[in-house]
Amino acid sequence: MTMQAEPDLAALKLRHPAVFGPPTASRLAKPGIGLAALALLIFGLIDLDFSPQRIWSGLGQLGWFTLLMIPPDPGSSLPTYLKAMGETLSIALLGTTLAALLALPFSFLAARNIVPTQLIRFPVRRFLDTIRGIDVLIWALVWINVVGLGPFAGVLAIAVSDCGAFGKLFSEAIETADRKQVEGVRAAGGNKLHEIRFGLLPQVLPVIAGQVLYFIESNTRSATIIGIVGAGGIGLQLAEQIRVLEWQKVSFLILMILVAVAAIDFISTRLRFAIIGKRAVT
Template sequence: ARMSAASLEALRAAHPRAFARPPRERLARAALCLAALAVFAFACWRVAPTMEAFTTGLGKLGFLVRFMLPPSSGGAFLPLLGALGETLAMAFLGTLLAALIALPLGFLGARNALPAPVLRFLFRRGFDTLRGVDSLIWALIFVSAVGMGPFAGVLALAVPDIGIFAKLFSEAIENADRRPVEAVRACGGSRLDEARFGLAPQVLPVMLSHVLYFFESNVRSASILGVVGAGGIGLALSERIRINDWDEAAFIILMILAAVWLIDTVSGRIRRAIIRA
């Protein structure tokens, strides 16, 4: 049935913002859209290549693709498989180390677990510092510090992931239901008991889901770290590209894609099982 004029006016009076935004808000939104458009235009002006450079690049890319077909292992399938296993080990150890260190840090960065604002602020800024530097930069630092090899890659993956995990874990803890925590407190439990029995059962499935996703992501990152000397399949790929063995480079890329696809499929099923549980 059609709403009467009186009912419509009453609804308009009760919820004026649903019918018409204030002029100041409309002006602010228009200014924000114009600013975003200006930033987009500036970015295109500074970054976008000329049409000549674009067409030349496409031509060179097509030239390289022809040399990639058909992909070939070059008789080194087993060594490449070992290098891929090294990359998977780097990703697994880096993710696991980051998650173990970030678990207590997540509680220290959560508002409902650490009531001291100054300490919480310092922990949060520490998280930002760790995750603000890309793993590739950390790889360059650790290769210089501990030498070339997978250990540098593990550290380069773990350090920024500590900051990312700690931030995600603290947000999950802050969004947890307070009623189980209050029940533990009412039973005379300490703050440690509140975290152990009130918060942890709620947030651990979410944390595990994040860890599984980042393991799959770190497989790709570990492949890139090999380019700067962190070992693994990325080192083999950079060597093939350096000497223009494009058919073997294509084979290595396919191996990386297959590994990422398999891990994504398995971890996706585990995440869905966790969510259903």
């Protein structure tokens, strides 16, 4: 009987380093990144003058403001506040709808399975990244200077900002769609437009609808914020009452915003489940 030669373990480790363990640099990368993040956190706290003592002393002032807000009372301004809340909901709804309509054609141009050439897809994606990278509050300040104060500036701000976000989300949904339906339309003799209309759209429209419903809920809060800078709605009323120290009216406006957001969340959740259920049945 011949003895089988034992393999040279050192030579095997040298020949297949990935099998016997990651290299030293890879092992040190994770703790190094953790230490760097911790150092950055400490530097940020020091540079921004973070002070637990200031937070503790400010809690008393916060409690005093809370007492001044009780009980919530709109006074004689309830019709004005209801109208302002209607403006805020209209800004969110119209801005989101306009953004979705604008983003849909851009999303097809940014999808890899629709436009394979990088010559068209790359500038479209960078354009969407650019308008998405600017916050809606900045867009509100821009449009206020372009079209003036009021809800119209708020609608344009949300539409432009969300167009970039929708373009990215829609294009990702299009790229992850099942290719079997598209290939079936092609096998039946359909052209490129038929593939998009009958192969892709039935798959991605429920996803797009769910995303639009979520953004309507989110943009209700955004419409409140941009109203503070002059884009109309309940945010403008909130800023005015804070400025004149009418804390009971401030608390009433905050409660109105919370109730509106909760109602929109309830409705949008029901609609999303209905869309998902209908898609599952079909």
